[in-house]
Amino acid sequence: MPIKSFELNSLDAKRFTKLGERVPQLRVDQNTAITSITALSDREATMEFRFVVNYVGVGVIKLEGKLVWDGEAKAIASQWSEKHTLPNEVFGPVLATAYANCMPATVTIARDIGLPPPLPPPPMAGRPATSAPGKGKDHHSSMEVG
Numbered sequence: 135m136p137i138k139s140f141e142l143n144s145l146d147a148k149r150f151t152k153l154g155e156r157v158p159q160l161r162v163d164q165n166t167a168i169t170s171i172t173a174l175s176d177r178e179a180t181m182e183f184r185f186v187v188n189y190v191g192v193g194v195i196k197l198e199g200k201l202v203w204d205g206e207a208k209a210i211a212s213q214w215s216e217k218h219t220l221p222n223e224v225f226g227p228v229l230a231t232a233y234a235n236c237m238p239a240t241v242t243i244a245r246d247i248g249l250p251p252p253l254p255p256p257p258m259a260g261r262p263a264t265s266a267p268g269k270g271k272d273h274h275s276s277m278e279v280g
Contacts, residue, residue, distance in 0.1 A: 136205050136224075137231045138178065144198035145243065151192050153248045161190040162252050166232050168225075169198075171214040179207035181228060185236040187244070187252040195240045195252070201231060 151157065163186075170182045185197040203210065203224065210224055220228070241251045 136203055136227055138202040138204045140199065140201045140231060140235050142197055142199040142235070142239065145196065145239070147193070147195045147243045147247050149193040149247045149249055157192055160192060160250070162250075163188045163190065164252060166229055166236075168214070168220065168228065171211045171220075173207045173211035174202070175207060177204055177207055179203045179205075179211050183228070183232050185232055185240070187240050189249055189252075193247065193249045195243050195249075197236050197239060199232075199236075201228065203228070 165184075165186045165188070167184050167186075168181055169184055172180045174180055179202070180200055181203055182200045183198070185199075187195040205224070210220065213219060213221070237252070241253065244251050
């Protein structure tokens with residue numbers, strides 16, 4: 135695995151609405167960004183990142199941290215300093231590691247400050263996916279496609 139270590143060093147969470155206040159249409163955006171890359175040696179680079187879950191108009195959770203990449207560190211740091219880009223074979227594992235480590239933390243933080251988890255709810259077994267009250271559909275109908 136090209137990622138040698140991972141650590142969180144900052145978290146900030148805010149809810150802008152009152153506890154229990156219903157929001158008619160909640161949009162949850164997630165964004166992961168590399169903020170800096172520093173070569174430690176020919177093979178190791180430190181990558182700092184920011185992971186943000188934005189509950190648009192309702193709240194925000196921000197995590198910051200760093201990880202150590204094991205690979206062509208000097209070339210990656212050089213490319214980052216010139217173009218602020220990473221090759222896909224580097225960005226993919228970095229993004230996956232940040233997501234896998236940050237998402238459980240944001241779920242817990244969201245619960246603690248009264249926000250819904252930033253994950254889509256699982257499908258409910260035995261419940262029609264699109265039936266709505268008053269539509270004249272029975273409870274055993276198939277999903278409607280529009």
